[in-house]
Each structure stands twice: as C-alpha cells, then as structure tokens.
Amino acid sequence: MTAQVATTGFRGKLTPDAPLAKLVWFKSGGAADWLFEPADADDLRDFLARLDGGLPIMALGLGSNLIIRDGGVPGVVIRLGKPFSKVKNRGDNVLECGGGASGILVSSTARDAGIAGLEFLRGIPGTVGGFVRMNGGAYGREVADVLIDCDVVLSDGTCRRLSAAELGYSYRHSNLPDGAVVISARFQGHPGDVAEIGAEMDRIAQARETSQPLRSKTGGSTFKNPAGHKAWALVDAAGCRGLTMGGAQVSEKHTNFLINTGTATSADIEGLGEEVRRRVSQSQGVDLEWEIKRVGRP
Template sequence: MMAETLPKVAGKLTENAPLAPLVWFKSGGSAEWLFEPKYLADLQAFLRDLDSAVPVMPLGLGSNLIVRDGGVPGVVVRLGKAFARVTKNADLTLDCGAGASGILVSSTARDNGIAGLEFLRSIPGTVGGFVRMNGGAYGGEVKDVLVDCDVVLRDGSLLTLPVADLHYTYRHSELPEGAIVVAARFKGRPGDPAAIQAEMDRISASREASQPLRSKTGGSTFKNPEGQKAWQLVDDAGCRGLTVGEAQVSEKHCNFLLNLGEATSADIEALGEEVRRRVKDKSGVTLEWEIQRVGKAK
C-alpha cells in the first residue's frame, strides 16, 4: 500500500511502524501503517476515504494483546492525547475519551465524588479497550457503569450506542464490525472522595501483591471458565513457571504470561497454547484466550 494511495491526514501516518514498543509484551512486528489522528474529524475523514478493502485495527495501551511477529497488515489506529480527556458532563456521569486510562477515569471520578468506578483503576488499558472487552476486575464490570459510547464506523460515520445495544457478556461486546470506540459515558453513584481513594488504594495494593506488574506481560491470559478460576486450572496442570524460549508462565500469578527478555510473540503464543493443552488434559476444561492475538506469523 503506497503512501499516495492513502487519504491525506492532519495527524501522523507512519509506514512500517514498530508495534513492540507500544504493547506491554514488548514483542511482535510492525504495522504496515500507523495512523495517529489529530482529532475526531481527522479519523472520520480518513476512514471514509480509505479503500474499504484495507483492514483497520484500533490499538490502545496494548496491555492485553499479542502482536504476532509478522506484523499487522493495513492500518493500525492509535488514539492519542486529543482522545484522552475526562470531564464531568452530568450528575454522577463522566464523559471519557477512548484514549483515557483507567487511572485518569477513576481519579476524576474520585475528585467529583463519584463512586463505583474504582475498579477501572486496576485495569491496565484505555476506555476504548474497556468498552470493547467489557473490562472488569474486583467485582466491577464496564456493563455496570456504561451509559453509552460513541464509535466511528468503517465508513467514517459517527454513531452513539446505548449500553443495551452492545449485548455485553463476560469480556465480550457486540460492537459493529470495524467500529472504533472514540468516547464513552460512565455513571457512578454518590461517594465520599476519601472513601473512594481508600478503595482505590485497597485495589492497588491487592494487585501489587498478587500480579507481576513490573514485568513485560499481557495481563490476564485466559478467561475464567464458568464457576472456576483460570489461574487455579493452570496451576493444577503443573504450568507454574513453565517456559517456551524466553516466555514464562508467571510464578506469582499463573494466569499471566511473561516476556523474560527477548521472547518472540511466537514463543508467547506457543506457551499459551501449551498451557491450554495441559489444562485440557488435566481437567477437561478448554481455556479460552482473553488476550487478543493479532497480525501475521513470521
């Protein structure tokens, strides 16, 4: 895909952009093109004028993502600072750009005396990813606090979808094919800022104690099967500390995979598949990937 065939943009278009620095695992190939729109209309115009056959993939913080070593064809869209604002727009409701982090959302909620969004602090990612994946932790899920969201469709049109239209289930939504989340409204309940901060501190301490937060990781690897814990199944199958190349099952939390140094994405994915095989053999349970795997093998 040649530069002259792409629509003109106000933001930044980068050819063969390395994606490893942009994802938590620090592995994987490049984007054929990386587009960082300057503002909403820039994104809309680009998608409207882009050949409809060209694949488009949104990228947030890359915290729950394996980018395969052969890279991602087409265009990867990354929403920057223009999409990272969080403001109070109505009673107990925050208007959040899709690029805003869970830490910013929960802190803004605290400052405005809005409780119920504390759990977002513990999810490493951005609003766009939370909305797409029905992000959740520590007893909260996005479906419980989302009012509606704005998405840009593949043809560049802007659509507001109420939470009911997303048909949320565990770590899954029915967003329209090719839709990019650009904003969302979250509503909480009245709360005391000091109590909200105390709850966020409790969540942070719990995560620090139980998860390998200082490592190159992708967060929760597998979905929890109904009535069971993925980490327990992985541990029971003898996979704690298991390695493939420089990829390892965390010894601190068995549902996390780690890049110990120079692991390839192929190593990480192969390790995950070996864990799935061993868990199936041991317990009869087929673990489902929670981490999204994208791009081409090398």
C-alpha cells in the same frame, strides 16, 4: 508488501511499516502496515472515509491484553493520543471520557468529583476504547455495569452512538463491529465520599501490586475464567507455574499471566499459551479461552 494508502489530506500522523513492539506491554511482535494517529475525531472520520472500507482497521490503546504476532498487522492500526484522552464531569455523576483515556485517569477523576462506582477501573490496565470493546472488568465489576453509551467511528468513516444494550455485553465480549474505533464513552456513577473512594482505589492498586507481575513484560490476564473455575487455579493444578517456551514464561507470581523474560518472540508467548491450554484440557477436562487478543500475521 505494505498496502497503499493516500498519504496527504489529513492532519494526523501516518507512518508506514511502523514497529509496534514498543507500544505493547509484551514488547514483542512485528510492524503495522500503517499506523495512523489522528489529530481529532473529524480527522479520524475523514481518514477512514477515504479508505472506504478497503483495508482492515485495528484500534490500539495502551497495548495491554494484546499479542502482536511477529509477522505484523495488515492494514491500518489506529492509535488515539492526547486529543482523545480527556475526562470531563458532566454532572449527575456522569463522566464523559475519551477513547484514549486510561482507567487510572477515569477513576481518579471520578474520585476527585466524589463519584463512586468507578473505582474498579483503577484495576483495568488499558484505555476506555479497549475496555468498552471487551467489557473489561476487575474486582467484581465490569464496564457493562456503568456504561451509558459510547461514540464509535466505523471502518467506513461513519460515526454512531451505541447504548450499552446495543453492545450486547457478555463476559469479556461485546458486539462492537470489527474495525470500529471507540472515540468516547459516558459512565454512570453515584454520589460517594472522596476519602472512601480513594481508599478503595488504593486497596485495588495494592491488591494488583501484591498478586500480579506488574513490573514484568506481561499482557494482563491470559485466559478467561471458565464458569465455576478460576483460570489461575486450573493452570497451577496442571503444573504450569514457571513453565517456559523460548523467552516466554508462565508467571511464578500469578499463573494466569504470561511474561516476556526479555528475549521472547510473540510466537513463544502464544505457543506457551497454547501449551498451557493443552495441559489444562488434558489434565482437567476444561478448555481455557484466551482473554488476551492475538492479532496479525504469524
């Protein structure tokens, strides 16, 4: 049964029993009890304050690096749209970015302003809110290297500004509280040549296109790289390249990617990932940790 939420008194769009499969890269999974798309930051604060912490809250960006389980997501899913997707040059090689802005938009804006050091964001398939939360990274850099601070709305509707130090970053992890929604962040770059920045972004884009199954229904890197190892190499050595379960498959192109061949349920995808973990542990004695976030009811 969908939890009760007041349906008036705000300006954003509130949808009950909202299908989420179309909003995530894997194109699988169930519905959210409620999906809220706020009109702006004040609207989000007011909405969450009225909930008074009574329901689970989950932010949803581009839907990469995410498995929505087939039973759907309890509580409220917050999706930040156009009002949160702006990127502004604040001077001194600082960009202020909305929580819904994509990594491509952030890096492109930096390039056009002659700000170097943010090119790696071109290689992160997600939005600012997501990669600030998980300390997203690519090509030798991560968000912890460039984040100054971020503004978050907590599940009770209060707003806080948190410095990078307060987030306690480690590999693909932060101490951001559950239910907190990142609505903006500030990134520090340094002066650079526009042509050189563009060339580096092109190199990153080409490297991704060449090595990753970007044109498939996938979820990005499935497992974290264990210390001293590459996850893809461990998966390959365990004989899992091309392994299938239902409609899910370990990518032939890059073995740290799972793909939906067209008919996969989220249970297929998660089950295949667990089978890969089992085989890697059994054959090589390494316990892989999920990098993809798995949420919702089985």
